[in-house]
Amino acid sequence: MADSEKQRGSNEKRERILEGALRAFAKKGFYNTRVSEIASEAGVADGTIYLYFKNKDDLLISLFEDRMEWIIARLQTELDAVQGSVIERIKAFVHLHFRLAVEDRDLAEFITVELRQSAKFVKEYKNPKFADYLKILQSLIDQGQNEGIFRTDLDSRLVGRALFGALDEVLLQFTLSRSAPTDVKDEAEQISTMIIDGLIVREHPTMD
Amino acid sequence: MADSEKQRGSNEKRERILEGALRAFAKKGFYNTRVSEIASEAGVADGTIYLYFKNKDDLLISLFEDRMEWIIARLQTELDAVQGSVIERIKAFVHLHFRLAVEDRDLAEFITVELRQSAKFVKEYKNPKFADYLKILQSLIDQGQNEGIFRTDLDSRLVGRALFGALDEVLLQFTLSRSAPTDVKDEAEQISTMIIDGLIVREHPTMD
DNA sequence: AAAAACTGAATGGGCATTCATTCAGCGTCG
DNA sequence: CGACGCTGAATGAATGCCCATTCAGTTTTT
Structure with a gap:
């Protein structure tokens, strides 16, 4: 065969x-x-x-590896297809992050709820795939900074992590309440706007 | 007696x-x-x-209630003491959030790691104290919007939750890596700046 | 001396893991 | 060709460990 x-x-x-x-x-x-x-x-x-x-722990870890790999591959592909500035790409990232969660609620719930525990309590597991995920985000920020579009007084690792945290917390709420995906698109838009433009009112708001 | x-x-x-x-x-x-x-x-x-x-679950819940109550009381007190605009108060909130984590690492670790699990898996527990915590944040945003300082096209509940998520994720990293508290102050500053001012470079950056 | 607070060994149920057994597919031999 | 092992995947009942919880007995308080 x-x-x-x-x-x-x-x-x-x-x-x-x-x-x-x-x-x-x-x-x-x-x-x-x-x-x-x-x-x-x-x-x-x-x-x-x-x-x-090997055992129940191994099953948990394998599940992470497998699903994260799939998510990262898809994210990479879709991001590469985005035309436009870093800003467009970050917005695309946020939208895709949310879209994946809507497509498979169980996967979203599994990752939002179990990721933290496992990171700490499943011995010997360093969660390299999650680190890869964060790296994608960080590199988007880096790129924006190098192009002079983003301010350079913020650490890109920190910004990436904070953005991930914001998305993750909002998704947690979404998955746990099992609410309708109606406004998820809108929420994604608001969060990207907030991060990119900030909360403060300005005379010359950034336009899309 | x-x-x-x-x-x-x-x-x-x-x-x-x-x-x-x-x-x-x-x-x-x-x-x-x-x-x-x-x-x-x-x-x-x-x-x-x-x-x-009553049992192990009850011990977990009691611990949450007790510690969150303490945190909220302290937060309330310190926020009330802050002179200045909503912006100052939000910065104070972020700084205090981080400071509390540095003061008691175990408490920070407990809350960042166990909060999600318990929210979902300890039956019948709705975690009202955590909701109170989020409400404080939300009301700060509301206030900024009412005063015309913040843009009003963003939902204050969503912004509050996103900000909490950002803080929480950064703290998770901090507590799990057991790293030195050296730059926590700096990180708090960066995150408030990012949320309030945004990532984009501007001609007229907001001043402190 | 009665009540209340505390103790920690014993109990019992729950559950991850094991392993003797089954069975389907497949090559071999008479 | 068909009877006969052989192999290894799959099974699920049995095993034994691990604790949360209890409670009969002991100490402390009043």
């Missing part, structure tokens, strides 16, 4: 387990989810999970 | 237990902390904890 097909069946099952874990973790959180619940969500036997993952 | 003294001895022990729980939760997280560890941190027997709290 061809090399590329060797793992077909396996990967399908592995993905089913990850999918089941995502739904279960989103619903009840890592610590309140039983391995047997994940198994039943995935339609496999309890023991099967241990053929694909 | 006077009514206010009735609980004197009790309250001392209760506070010792809360303190022990705070240290333990900050170090290992709620789910990885044994009740017996809390007891030993507090210097009481395991069973004593159940004289003051």
Whole structure:
């Protein structure tokens, strides 16, 4: 059989387990989810999970790696497609961040709620994929600063982190309240405006 | 005995237990902390904890209520003492938020890491004290808008939440890395500047 | 001496992980 | 061709550990 097909069946099952874990973790959180619940969500036997993952912690970490990789790839692609200034690209970033959350609520909930815990309490896990995510944001800020569009008295790492925090907190509220996605687009617009233009009233507001 | 003294001895022990729980939760997280560890941190027997709290969940919630109440009271007092415009008061808010975190790292870690989990997974708990905290921030924004200092095309609830998110994420990084508090003051300054003035370069930057 | 506060060993249930067993697919041999 | 192992994925009942919680007994307070 061809090399590329060797793992077909396996990967399908592995993905089913990850999918089941995502739904279960989103619903009840890592610590309140039983391995047997994940198994039943995935339609496999309890023991099967241990053929694909070392243990429950490993399953959590694998889920992060896998989903973050997917998110980063998509973000990269869509950002590269944006024409226009850094400002347009930052707005696109914010909109995409929110759009991804609306597309898969469980994923959004999983990441907003479990990311912090795991960063601290799953031993030996440094969360490199999340760092990559922040790096994308930081490099956008850097670029704006280098082009002379953004003020240079602010640290781009700090700004990137703060912006991520703002988005994350707003999304947390959105996912936990399970509210309608109606105004998410509007919220994205407001947050980018706030960060880029600031709160203060000006004589010459920046135009789109 | 006077009514206010009735609980004197009790309250001392209760506070010792809360303190022990705070240290333990900050170090290992709620789910990885044994009740017996809390007891030993507090210097009481395991069973004593159940004289003051219904169960482990109740201990967590009580800890939130207690500490948030304290934080809010202090915030309120210090904000009321600030002379000057809304801008000064928002800057003061940000600085105080960071200062509190530096003063008690365990408390900061506990709140940044456990708040989200508990909001979702401790059943029946709506976290009213945290809502109060956000309300303070929101009312500052409202005030700025009413005075015509801030733009009114942004929703104050959203702005408040975003600002909290930015602070929280930056503090998370600070507490988890256990880094020196050296530049916290500077970071607070940068974040308030960013939110109030925005990222964009302007001819007439706002002055302090 | 009665009540109240406290203790910590014992209990019991919950749950991650294991592993003996099943079974489907597949090559081999008579 | 069909009977016969062989292999390794999959299963899920059984295991044993881990704690939250209890409560009978002890100490302290009044």
